[in-house]
């Protein structure tokens with residue numbers, strides 16, 4: 159027997175545009191948290207229909223159809239490049255916009271992209287969950303994450319409550335800080351994946367299969383993550399750079415130059431940054447840091463004479 163969901167007055171009826179990875183998880187989480195999801199729209203009706211089927215009481219909005227009158231919170235979970243046209247389209251619909259908050263979930267864009275709706279009287283915000291949502295993400299992934307909020311005070315005040323109701327922690331941002339905030343999240347999540355791919359490529363070059371590489375790297379990475387939970391990056395850094403071991407760095411550089419030269423620039427860039435972390439932690443004296451940096455720079459930017467050796 160299904161248990162009826164009781165909606166409380168504090169939680170306004172919601173419309174959701176964009177039944178994709180984030181939109182689907184968000185709509186389901188909102189519903190579970192007691193927000194009536196009254197309408198779902200998407201580029202394709204099939205996607206909207208599939209999501210609405212999971213949300214008792216949700217109707218599918220056809221292109222051009224008005225939002226249900228009662229909706230007071232609209233989430234636009236569409237790709238960044240679609241946001242301007244979605245905002246223009248919504249603004250062309252008759253709705254009590256002055257009583258409505260409109261949010262988008264882009265990490266990089268500000269609430270400014272919703273300007274056509276603000277002109278109609280809506281309060282706009284960006285509402286960005288700092289999480290990677292795969293297809294069919296479990297709605298519980300909102301638990302314990304940060305949601306970055308930016309925009310009009312009235313919208314952000316509601317965003318704070320919604321974020322907490324989802325089990326997340328709201329963090330308020332200035333519009334001018336959003337690009338750097340999003341950059342940091344992308345570096346940590348996307349570049350981490352890239353680093354694992356890079357390490358896997360190096361291991362592949364010595365004949366290890368993908369699963370052998372994963373088995374080798376996983377405990378190492380998990381141990382590193384455990385250390386990072388306990389201390390600052392500069393306190394938990396291990397390896398040749400923090401030891402000032404220039405000979406090992408030279409060996410790495412030579413191995414790359416011989417077998418995987420396309421990886422030299424990224425190795426040098428990451429190693430340079432790692433030298434900065436080691437110096438920040440006062441583990442690497444400046445003269446040793448300089449020696450390491452000279453080794454690295456010589457690897458990617460060889461002196462002109464070296465270019466003509468042989």
Ligand SMILES: NC(=O)c1ccc[n+]([C@@H]2O[C@H](COP(=O)([O-])OP(=O)(O)OC[C@H]3O[C@@H](n4cnc5c(N)ncnc54)[C@H](OP(=O)(O)O)[C@@H]3O)[C@@H](O)[C@H]2O)c1
Pocket residue numbers: 175176177178179180181199200201202203205206235236237238240243244263264265266286287288289290291292
């Ligand atoms: N996925 C993540 O990890 C994540 C994390 C944080 C923030 N975000 C942000 O959330 C937003 C959505 O990302 P996503 O990963 O969920 O993208 P996604 O999986 O590609 O889903 C986007 C959805 O938007 C719909 N759509 C595209 N153009 C539309 C339009 N003109 N009108 C109505 N619906 C339209 C698509 O509809 P159809 O399916 O019907 O074609 C699709 O369902 C982006 O701003 C992204 O930066 C994503």
